[in-house]
Amino acid sequence: MKKLINDPRRVVREMLEGLVDLNPAQALLEAEDVILRAGLPAPEQRPVAVISGGGAGHEPAHAGYVGPGLLSAAVAGDVFTSPSVDAVLAGIRAAAGPRGALLVVKNYTGDRLNFGLAAELATAEGIPTEIVVVADDVALRDTVEKSRRRGIAGTVLVHKIAGAAAAAGRPLAEVAQAARDAAAALGSMGVALDACTVPAAGEPGFTLAADEIELGLGIHGEQGVRRGALQPADRLVDALLGAITADLGLGAGARVALLVNGLGGTPPMELAIVARGALAWLRGRKMVVERAWAGNYLTALEMPGCSLSLMVVDDARLALLDAAGEAPAWLAGGRIAAERRIIPSPAAEAAPTPAAGPLAPVLRAAILSAAAALEGQEAELTRLDSQAGDGDLGISMARGAAAIRALPDGAFATPSVALQQLGEALRRAIGGSSGPFYATALLRAARHLPDSPAAPDWAQAFAQAVAAIGALGGAKLGDRTMLDALHPAAEAFSRAVSGGQALPAAWAEAVRAAEAGAEATRGMRPRLGRAAYLGERALGVPDAGAVAALVWMRALSGAPR
Structure with missing residues (x-):
């Protein structure tokens, strides 16, 4: 294993220190691994605080989404490990005021337990706190009931929806409902070309042959729901989007936002090829892609592969996605042309072809x-x-x-x-x-x-x-x-x-x-x-x-x- 680290036991803290060194709009709690917005107003003047987090190793999530119009704070645990109750509670206390906090939690047992208990403690202290659980992994549709699915990359879009609703001054109940509705309108699925290596483990979580892939993987270095043969990008897009649209019941006329997410080891070249295939697939089935993003949004260390997420949108949800938001990892916009624009290349005037000579x-x-x-x-x-x-x-x-x-x-x-x-x-x-x-x-x-x-x-x-x-x-x-x-x-x-x-x-x-x-x-x-x-x-x-x-x-x- 080769990693650019100092001590495997301090990778999370040193990473967070580096992030706040690079981002003057962020601050780091002294005693906990919590990044929050710098210069927050006095508690009584704060809107609803939107807080997320989970194990490290998913960078730029979650700290990369701390900023105006997105997250108020992000709580980090060890690599692929839920943060402690005390860390989450510290984040709530540091970021929230009387209007309360919304915790956006990916559907993993550790995260639900620790964030859930922290929410109870914060509410008991007088900070009303609600939880929205994201369970967008459609790969598990035939394995577990819907409420028990994993939360993966589509969580980033829920961050944006909740952050925009909070920034608009909505009360906690409305912010929570907007986030829950967005999570319910969301489906994701991923594919891995190889495993990743957790620094403390020192070896990959699983082994794939050169011509094998894992379909339906999570984001913690675990295997997928099934192993298959390596296929061209367009065929993988077909498998992922076929599962997502079937789960969401989408057909012609559906309005969606698309997120093409790299898992950490996939170059932009390949993500662009996947995005091309995904847009063609959706448009070919007469769906309307209102917004689209491609890049590393929620990763699994250096895992090669990607996930695709679709969120069903209407005008109200689009307005929240389009609302102003600024954070290190959030690329505002997502607007795309209705179709690929190809224009003719200028051509030089053709010279007359002489008669063929003897040679x-x-x-x-x-x-x-x-x-x-x-x-x-x-x-x-x-x-x-x-x-x-x-x-x-x-x-x-x-x-x-x-x-x-x-x-x-x-x-x-x-x-x-x-x-x-x-x-x-x-x-x-x-x-x-x-x-x-x-x-x-x-x-x-x-x-x-x-x-x-x-x-x-x-x-x-x-x-x-x-x-x-x-x-x-x-x-x-x-x-x-x-x-x-x-x-x-x-x-x-x-x-x-x-x-x-x-x-x-x-x-x-x-x-x-x-x-x-x-x-x-x-x-x-x-x-x-x-x-x-x-x-x-x-x-x-x-x-x-x-x-x-x-x-x-x-x-x-x-x-x-």
């Missing part, structure tokens, strides 16, 4: 051979680039090859047209640095080729292409880049042509020079690109870009003719 069939065959070779070496290029780069070269070359194969026959009409069309295709298909390098090289070479080039014309075009790569990226020989294969190849090609060798033999000389150059990169310390960050750790592995250049050069052996 067109040879050019097409040679270029498609190079494309096939790059596709065939995708895995090897990925492996090399992963050892001393970011691992994307293989797929980049494969995308480029696919773009080449998609070119129409007219793209190979003449040598200059072929190189220009290749450059345009690779520019559009390949991201990162490879696309611009190859596109620039090909466009530069195209300007130096007549319709019927002789051997010196090919040599000059190759030399110009290599020079263009060096000028664009600033690389030179010995920097451990593709130029370490291409530069000696271009020189060897020019020498062979000048010496009177036929093009196939001259190209063979170029390939041999490229092979030697690519092999030499094993002993070169990288000076440019991401590999430069590795320093001597890159030694012993040839540069992936140089090897890729060698792949297509070998495939062109015997061409051009």
